Amino acid sequence: MIEIDVHTRDDGIGVVVPRGRLNMVAARQLKEVLADLVGTGTSRIVVDMAETTFLDSSGLGALIGGLKSARQAGGDLRIARPVPAVTTVFELTNLDRVLRARDDVDTAFDD
Amino acid sequence: MTDGRLVLSAPAVPEVLEVVHSMLAQLWARADSWEQRDRSRFELAVIEVLGNVVEHAYAHDAESGRRFDITLVADDERVVASLADNGLPVALDLSGVALPEDELAESGRGLALATAALDDLRYERVEGRNHWTLECRRGSAG
Numbered sequence A: 001m002i003e004i005d006v007h008t009r010d011d012g013i014g015v016v017v018p019r020g021r022l023n024m025v026a027a028r029q030l031k032e033v034l035a036d037l038v039g040t041g042t043s044r045i046v047v048d049m050a051e052t053t054f055l056d057s058s059g060l061g062a063l064i065g066g067l068k069s070a071r072q073a074g075g076d077l078r079i080a081r082p083v084p085a086v087t088t089v090f091e092l093t094n095l096d097r098v099l100r101a102r103d104d105v106d107t108a109f110d111d
Numbered sequence B: 001m002t003d004g005r006l007v008l009s010a011p012a013v014p015e016v017l018e019v020v021h022s023m024l025a026q027l028w029a030r031a032d033s034w035e036q037r038d039r040s041r042f043e044l045a046v047i048e049v050l051g052n053v054v055e056h057a058y059a060h061d062a063e064s065g066r067r068f069d070i071t072l073v074a075d076d077e078r079v080v081a082s083l084a085d086n087g088l089p090v091a092l093d094l095s096g097v098a099l100p101e102d103e104l105a106e107s108g109r110g111l112a113l114a115t116a117a118l119d120d121l122r123y124e125r126v127e128g129r130n131h132w133t134l135e136c137r138r139g140s141a142g
Helices: A024-039 A057-072 A084-092 B016-030 B036-061 B110-117
Strands: A002-008 A014-022 A044-048 A052-055 A076-080 B004-011 B067-074 B078-085 B120-126 B129-137
Touching (some): A024 A057, A052 A084, A084 B036, B004 B016
Antiparallel strands (some): A002 A014
């Protein structure tokens, strides 16, 4: 099961916090959340993965879909604080270069 | 840890993935000497292969009552998942499974991930059923 918290900060950056397992069922929810954010004008998004305990290829697909639409809208999607099991999935798929993990949510857009 | 066999037979629908995550948690509770790294890669592979089964069920025969059986077994050396489903045959060369060329592709990584995470992944079509066998050996790199 998953819970996805979303809030938009004063600087306009959207912070998405998936809590739980990001598998096929949860990926659909995440995809909608990210599409809604970009669709309503929030194209800079940080996905805080500190409480994402599991990630599979469908979860990766949702993140990449969000990344692409954010970039098309002139923004970007960044990930922060993944746990080791989730980091392994980014590494096994060579996506650790495309979605470089940031150590901190607040500063994820500083560079 | 001596014998820890867990069995489930269920419809091939996405919601059942949560049940299998719970089964895995039960398996590790019994096989408690297994390290997190091995647990993670095995769980990833099981969910990827099962996700693949569920996805094909939806794509090709959503109305036909597709089901699957899964058995999880752990001992001190290895952990094995055996998965069987009554869906259509899968045309697959597991030796040639690769990541998509487009690094921003939104799908197509599942079986490549499963292969990378496991020590052994086998597929067979036997008597009208697809059989998948997934194996992790303790402490190996996958």
